[in-house]
Amino acid sequence: MAGSVRHRQDRPKQWQARYYSPDGQQHSKSFARRVDADTWLRSELAKVDRGLWVDPTAGNVAFGEWVVDWSKGLTVKPKTAAGYRSLLKSRVLPTFGAVPLRRITPAMVRAWVAEMADEGLSASRQRQARQVLHAALDQAVTDGLIGRNVTDKVKVAATRSREHRYLTAEQVAVLAAACEDRQDGAGMLVRTLSYAGIRWGEAVALRASAVDVLRRRIEVRESATEVAGTLVWGTPKNHKSRVVIIPTFIATRLGAHMDGLKGEDLMFQSPRGHPLRTGNFARAVWRPAVAACELDGLRVHDLRHTAASLMISSGAQVKAVQRALGHASAAITLDVYAGLFDDDLEALADAMTERYGEADVDQVRTKPIAPVVELIPKTVET
Numbered sequence: 001m002a003g004s005v006r007h008r009q010d011r012p013k014q015w016q017a018r019y020y021s022p023d024g025q026q027h028s029k030s031f032a033r034r035v036d037a038d039t040w041l042r043s044e045l046a047k048v049d050r051g052l053w054v055d056p057t058a059g060n061v062a063f064g065e066w067v068v069d070w071s072k073g074l075t076v077k078p079k080t081a082a083g084y085r086s087l088l089k090s091r092v093l094p095t096f097g098a099v100p101l102r103r104i105t106p107a108m109v110r111a112w113v114a115e116m117a118d119e120g121l122s123a124s125r126q127r128q129a130r131q132v133l134h135a136a137l138d139q140a141v142t143d144g145l146i147g148r149n150v151t152d153k154v155k156v157a158a159t160r161s162r163e164h165r166y167l168t169a170e171q172v173a174v175l176a177a178a179c180e181d182r183q184d185g186a187g188m189l190v191r192t193l194s195y196a197g198i199r200w201g202e203a204v205a206l207r208a209s210a211v212d213v214l215r216r217r218i219e220v221r222e223s224a225t226e227v228a229g230t231l232v233w234g235t236p237k238n239h240k241s242r243v244v245i246i247p248t249f250i251a252t253r254l255g256a257h258m259d260g261l262k263g264e265d266l267m268f269q270s271p272r273g274h275p276l277r278t279g280n281f282a283r284a285v286w287r288p289a290v291a292a293c294e295l296d297g298l299r300v301h302d303l304r305h306t307a308a309s310l311m312i313s314s315g316a317q318v319k320a321v322q323r324a325l326g327h328a329s330a331a332i333t334l335d336v337y338a339g340l341f342d343d344d345l346e347a348l349a350d351a352m353t354e355r356y357g358e359a360d361v362d363q364v365r366t367k368p369i370a371p372v373v374e375l376i377p378k379t380v381e382t
Helices: 034-050 063-072 078-096 106-118 123-142 169-182 186-196 200-204 248-257 278-292 302-313 318-325 330-356 361-366
Strands: 003-007 015-020 026-031 217-220 223-227 230-234 242-245
Touching (some): 169 186, 200 223, 302 318
Antiparallel strands (some): 015 026
8 A cells, every 4th residue: 555755845844644544544644854754654554564553543532431441341250350440440540541542651651650669559559550551451452542552561560479388287187176166167168178279269159069079079160259348159260160089088078068968058158057258257267266276377378279289299290280279271380389399309200219220321331232223123015
């Protein structure tokens, strides 16, 4: 698609570059120098050739106006969507709400990130706010409103990962007993989280029909999440159900725990028979039990880490751990629990030493080596 540059002596900016866009509309821009007009025209035509051209007027809509429709179309978990809207209201819109999409620049984003850091906002919260802006602008790129996402090269402070806590089997038993003393069924919940590795929300939503104690199977097919004080029911993380195989001693205890439960009854309930709520459980059961066991700072989520540790120390391969925990890929499992698999590698090396250590490499090398031709199977004539 061709363009042109013409000279107009009657204008302050005498050089006008013109071209036709894919939609058949003519676009032009004037410059004081011919070289600038030529450069702009080549850039615009290159965008057209590569399919990267966007209508310059499309990005004139204000970010705050456009993002309303974007937020309504979010296809994420309810808790994630609520988090996005909260960050939009508190962090993103105050800075970018009135700015046209095409006027948002990397410099503006960098200044915004620096301002959040100066306010003392945590690195994690900064990263979440940037992710919301990035996701919104990504959609604007897809919709053809802007040509690129200006947040791509903007970095925020690295988030410091919280050190994982792992309990031993003995500590799990003691903690389970302490929780059971404070609420019936809480001990079984602790054991299930510690040996099955399911998430808290998955345990809250676990129903009797999803547990097969004879086959030692738990089918994780639902999850419950608290959003603004309301319990929202949905699919597990990654929207995928999975089956977890549990140890026999946990299956036996679950069988006893299920006495009287049927069908769609929840496996773990509050004293009044309602679904468990995070705040109530933490206040009435978890924190007092953790303090009594001198496990200060332990979180419920650490029981999921404990499950991974117990699985790996029992010889589980990374793929098995991934499937049990419901990670999207084995790479995630390795990233999270790489340190535990280091111990597994040491055990592997020890096992190889025990099995193959008797071999005398030098002695093997002294033996005559068979000619290569003798190692190739002879062709059978037919």
